[in-house]
Amino acid sequence: MATSVPNSARRATARRGALLCSTALVAAALAFAPQAAQAQEAIDGGAHEIVDGDGLGEGAPPSTRPSPWIVGGNLTVGEITTGLLTVRNRGSVSNDNGWIAIGSDATGTVTVTGPGSTWTVGAGLSVGQSGAGALTIADGGAVLAGSASIASHGGTSTATVTGPGSSWTVTNSLNVGEGGAGILTIEDGGALTTGYANLGRFGGSAGTATVTGAGSSWTNAGSLFLGEVGTGALSVAEGGAMSSGAIYMGYGFGAGGTATITGTDSTLTVTGDLYVGMNGNGSVTVSNGAQLSTTNSVYLSYGPGSGALTVTGPGSTVYSGGPFSLGGDVGDSIATVSDGGRIYAPLDHHRHRRGLAGGRDGDGSRIRAHQ
Template sequence: MSSRLVPNTERVLRRYRANSSHLALAFGCAALAGVTLTTPAAGANDFWTGTTSPDWFAGANWNLGAPPTAGDNTYIDTTASNATLISGATASSNSVTVGLNNIGMLTIANSGILNSGQGLVGRQAGSTGTATVTGAGSIWNAQGVAVGFDGTGTLSLLNGGAVMSAAGYSVALGNSLGSSGVVTVDGTGSTLSGASFVVGDAGNGTLTVSNGGTVLTTQFGSIIGKSAGSVGNATITGAGSSWAHTGTSGFWVGQDGTGTLTIANGGKVSVATDAVLGYQADGVGTVTVTGAGSVWNAASITVGRLGAGTLNILNGAAVTSTPRR
């Protein structure tokens, strides 16, 4: 156990509180609660060993001799014997980290369900975390999700799989300087939902929604390219693919970083509030809407507030404004 670095969970909380304060400045104070992750309770730390099989529910695959309970903190940090699989049943954990210091892999399939507090994919610098939720009925319910917290994280939602971040909790891709978070939402019914979204917080974030996948911002704001030096890229492509921003705060492409949004091949993005490209002086925001059936609708659109903004409407695409009532 001495070789395993378990993060100070209060540090995690402080990190997100710091991030939330920046968002609050940008979005208004109401956004503050939207990006705060919970501090894991003082439960047991259960490490995946995968000694006998991929089965999450087999006690021999865990260092404590039993699968995690709702009060435990789960660390999946090895694939040496077997990667981790939740299949056809419901698992619970106080927090889940996939890739703590090393390499971790988690798959949720066959209507498997994971209920957890905060979910971190790629926790420490140098770690690599990969999580896949695949198939209708397969769900990860979490209280905040960070893909690429300090390390490298990949999250794939396929064939109707879903990740649902609870009310008041955010989804962040590429949280820290040097981190990388990549999320794919592919296929009809595949859904990623959060109270607020950051694609490229201080690191690099990439979001791809394709073949009928759906992203939902339900309460607060969305930012692509948040902090200075960050890079955020979001692509919504294919008929039925969508990002619906129904939060009460803005949708910003390039706050202080570099943000790019591409809507193509019949994809749709709807923003119930104001959209801004190049929000702050350092911000660079580019939106390209291309192809017949591709649509971006927002209550208002500002191209270059204090920073640099570019809007491209190509090949029969449409950009429309529907003012708030």
């Protein structure tokens, strides 16, 4: 005798069948749908990823990724061995953290080139975590990052911004030589904008920055440390321009900071105080028609360290908007003006030069006070 199936069981069986059918349809749809970018991406083992605004497979060599390439998480270029990334022809890459050359034996190279080509790093960008990293922004390319470092833990790494329209914007801090040797170059009309910056952050580190060529600029909104605990060196040359908030040179014990401004139309503008030698040593040279100006004071040896200022050559000028102080109670300081160089500093209400003193030599050399 046939056994009848209750209506409730038939309905449950029908629902299970419908659910299985729906699941199969969803799985099939997902199999053919465009896949979202992975949360983590690593370019390594000699791989070279190319993002080209003209499309996938375009250009020479052909592009390997579509544009925009949106990485939902972090992007590593050179994790253990070698990785390369090129963004060109209005191509676009965006990710959270960006790491170039993570491992001590790794090599990573990123090039962002051409007008409209961009790399956006929402969090931190490390150029040379422990390995050898290189970042080049050229011919109108642009990189934007929340914060950035060059040579974070060791080794030697470089970042170069070159050509008119090329730009690197770091919203918060830029550390050049955080734990290793970092080299930063802004040249031939390139531009760098930072929130605040440090060259030679930790002991044993070395940070070097060069701003060179007409139209080349570095605008630093906050403080700049040239040798916080390590050594930091800044060069502004051949018509380059640098502006910054307060500058601290040779900040920590054993630290050293130097700044060289040289050549006609080369300028360093300090919208705050300039401290040349604090617990460590600092030195500034202004030569060959260059100009250094501060809105506030200049302090040579603000602490136990030594501070030195040299202004030399026709047209070479230092303008102090506030008191010009040579030496405190402990450190050694010297200001030398020669061969037509000039220092200007304000008078106080007693018409004194507010501590302005030092040696001068050569026809046309002047140390002058102004009201």
